[in-house]
Every structure is written in structure tokens, then in C-alpha cells.
Amino acid sequence: MRIVIVDDEPLARERLRRMIEAFPGCDVVGEAGDGASALDCVNDTSADTVLLDVHMPGMDGLQVARQLACADVPPAVIFVTAHSEHALSAHNNHAAGYLLKPVRRDDLAAALSRARQPSRAQVSALGGVVTGNGPAYISARTRDGIERVAASDILYFWADQKYTTVYHMHGELLIEQSLLALEESLGDAFMRVHRKALVAKRHITGLRLDSAEGAALTLRHVSEPVPVSRRRLAEVRALIEQ
Numbered sequence: 001m002r003i004v005i006v007d008d009e010p011l012a013r014e015r016l017r018r019m020i021e022a023f024p025g026c027d028v029v030g031e032a033g034d035g036a037s038a039l040d041c042v043n044d045t046s047a048d049t050v051l052l053d054v055h056m057p058g059m060d061g062l063q064v065a066r067q068l069a070c071a072d073v074p075p076a077v078i079f080v081t082a083h084s085e086h087a088l089s090a091h092n093n094h095a096a097g098y099l100l101k102p103v104r105r106d107d108l109a110a111a112l113s114r115a116r117q118p119s120r121a122q123v124s125a126l127g128g129v130v131t132g133n134g135p136a137y138i139s140a141r142t143r144d145g146i147e148r149v150a151a152s153d154i155l156y157f158w159a160d161q162k163y164t165t166v167y168h169m170h171g172e173l174l175i176e177q178s179l180l181a182l183e184e185s186l187g188d189a190f191m192r193v194h195r196k197a198l199v200a201k202r203h204i205t206g207l208r209l210d211s212a213e214g215a216a217l218t219l220r221h222v223s224e225p226v227p228v229s230r231r232r233l234a235e236v237r238a239l240i241e242q
Contacts, residue, residue: 035059076115
């Protein structure tokens with residue numbers, strides 16, 4: 001879970017950060033002290049969850065939440081405030097949670113757990129990946145037990161012999177499912193671009209054409225481009241030019 005903390009009080013942000021750092025699978029990827037900076041931070045980091053103070057100078061938290069809701073893939077919003085009267089406004093803005101200051105660790109953990117479940121807006125934006133017709137998570141057995149990755153966090157899949165590597169927001173995971181099975185189960189939010197590669201459309205940022213090395217896609221949060229086969233190039237180009 002990629003989290004941005006928004007509060008005009010630095011000490012309040014620091015306290016939330018310390019609590020979040022103790023939760024496995026949760027990373028604070030940015031902080032902001034006002035509404036405008038919050039919108040830029042969420043956009044730059046592709047955060048999927050925002051801890052959002054309601055009372056801030058200039059654009060308040062409710063206004064920020066309304067703008068975030070218009071994003072292609074809106075993040076989950078958890079309001080944090082010292083004023084209980086804002087609970088109804090939080091509900092009307094479809095917030096994933098509402099926390100009163102001083103925030104208790106157990107309440108924060110519960111709110112983050114609820115935020116992991118995709119909202120209707122996120123499900124719609126993801127083109128049906130997280131629905132009853134497709135898995136919300138990709139799971140694999142590791143030496144530490146069973147690890148799972150939210151479908152919304154996956155950047156791309158790369159197949160090599162009998163295994164497939166899942167490249168996601170927080171690292172890599174090795175699974176045994178074939179790309180064909182994944183392509184059929186995940187739906188239109190993912191695109192086959194190579195016999196070895198299946199990518200998340202929402203993370204595509206560009207297409208590179210090189211006469212020597214061939215075509216390749218650039219993806220958000222991925223340093224190396226993903227190759228595109230000649231067979232798939234026309235379909236990929238059509239998607240990029242939409």
C-alpha cells in the first residue's frame with residue numbers, strides 16, 4: 001500500500017508516519033502540508049491511499065478529496081481530523097475511513113485494512129480487474145508462507161519457462177500461472193504485448209521504437225522498458241494513440 005500523508009502540522013505527519021512504518025506492506029511515499037501540494041504529491045507518487053486532514057489553509061481536505069475522486073484511478077481517502085462533526089461530510093465523499101485526532105494505532109490499522117479493499121470508483125477505473133469475474137489478488141507460496149499482491153498494484157507479468165514473475169509496486173513475486181491463464185482471468189485492464197509479457201494498461205506511459213532493438217513500452221515505476229513483439233505492435237500503438 002502506497003500512502004501519502006496530508007496535514008498542515010509537521011508533528012501530526014511525523015506521528016502518523018511512525019505508526020504506519022510499523023505496519024507490514026504499508027509505505028509512506030510522500031507528505032504534503034496543503035491541498036495543492038497534496039494533489040501534486042498523489043499524482044507524482046501514484047499513491048493508492050491518502051491520509052487527509054480536513055482543516056488546512058487554502059484548499060481544505062474535503063475539496064482535495066473531491067478532486068482526487070476525479071482521477072482515472074482514484075486513491076482511497078481516509079480523513080483525519082480533530083472535529084467529529086465532519087463525519088457526515090466524510091461519508092458523503094465516500095471516504096474509506098474517518099479518524100479522530102489523536103489517532104490511535106488500532107483505529108489507523110483498521111482504517112488502512114478497509115482501504116485495501118478497492119472502492120467502486122477504483123474497480124470501474126481498473127476496467128473490471130477487481131470484480132467477481134477476476135481475482136482481487138494474485139497469490140503465491142513463498143518460504144515465508146502465502147504472499148498475495150493486489151491486482152491494482154501489478155505493473156506487468158514476465159514469463160520465463162515454467163514460472164511467471166509478477167512485477168508490482170512493492171517488488172517481485174514468482175508464480176506458476178501461465179500468461180494465457182492470467183490474461184483470461186484479469187480482463188481488459190491488462191494487455192498482452194509479447195509472448196512473454198502481460199502489462200497493466202493503466203501504467204503504460206509511452207512506446208519506444210528503435211530500428212535495432214525493436215519496440216518497447218515504458219511503464220510507470222519500471223526502470224527497464226518492456227519489449228513489444230511485431231505481432232502485437234499495431235494493437236499497442238492503437239492503445240497509445242487513443
